[in-house]
Amino acid sequence: DAGVIQSPRHEVxxxxxxxxxxxKPISGHNSLFWYRQTMMRGLELLIYFNNNVPIDDSGMPxxxxxxxxxxxxxxxxxxxxxxxxxxxxxxxASSSLVGGTNEKLFFGSGTQLSVL
Amino acid sequence: xxxxxxxxxxxxxxxxxxxxxxxxxxxxxxPYLFWYVxxxxxxxxxxxxxxxxxxxxxxxxxFEAEFKKSETSFHLTKPSxxxxxxxxxFCAVSASGTYKYIFGTGTRLKVLA
Numbered sequence: 001d002a003g004v005i006q007s008p009r010h011e012v013x014x015x016x017x018x019x020x021x022x023x024k025p026i027s028g029h030n031s032l033f034w035y036r037q038t039m040m041r042g043l044e045l046l047i048y049f050n051n052n053v054p055i056d057d058s059g060m061p062x063x064x065x066x067x068x069x070x071x072x073x074x075x076x077x078x079x080x081x082x083x084x085x086x087x088x089x090x091x092x093a094s095s096s097l098v099g100g101t102n103e104k105l106f107f108g109s110g111t112q113l114s115v116l
Numbered sequence: 117x118x119x120x121x122x123x124x125x126x127x128x129x130x131x132x133x134x135x136x137x138x139x140x141x142x143x144x145x146x147p148y149l150f151w152y153v154x155x156x157x158x159x160x161x162x163x164x165x166x167x168x169x170x171x172x173x174x175x176x177x178x179f180e181a182e183f184k185k186s187e188t189s190f191h192l193t194k195p196s197x198x199x200x201x202x203x204x205x206f207c208a209v210s211a212s213g214t215y216k217y218i219f220g221t222g223t224r225l226k227v228l229a
Contacts (some may be wrong), residue, residue, distance in 0.1 A: 098213070103167065
């Protein structure tokens with residue numbers, strides 16, 4: 001398996017622009033996470049999907065952020081409009097939820113987002 | 117509620133020396149504990165995990181960790197550091213029946229030649 005695939009690897013945009021990050025989870029996994037990593041806050045869970053349904057979006061910073069999972073093999077995280085404080089590395093991770101527990105997360109390589 | 121504290125944001129060891137990265141947790145239910153490693157420009161990879169059973173768990177690349185309930189600790193060790201061990205290490209806590217992971221703030225390991 002190719003692992004979790006994220007695109008793009010790097011994104012540089014100007015404040016106010018729309019940004020879309022993409023993720024292809026590992027085939028067969030039923031859980032998908034979006035995390036944001038910054039020096040100040042470390043790894044923050046933004047949103048969690050199970051079987052394509054958003055279960056927990058309490059970590060989404062504000063209405064400028066939205067995430068979708070239209071099918072089991074694709075998810076997007078959109079920021080509109082983007083702001084400089086959104087600059088971070090965004091990770092997607094997938095897992096198999098067994099007995100209500102995700103015992104191993106598989107992370108993508110991340111998208112380095114810079115908002116100027 | 118669950119939380120994780122990693123002591124030391126930066127640790128330096130000489131090549132061949134013992135690696136000890138500290139992790140303490142707080143959990144109101146029996147915890148599942150994890151160590152993940154992040155190499156530069158990569159995502160996190162699972163090193164090892166404790167769920168139930170044997171409290172000393174062995175992972176990849178010669179790392180191991182011991183779950184000590186009385187000390188609420190899950191420290192990561194490796195007898196002899198290698199240059200390739202230089203990376204950032206994250207401790208995480210979860211629990212049976214929950215999807216949530218709580219990650220620590222990470223410890224950056226530097227290995228000196």
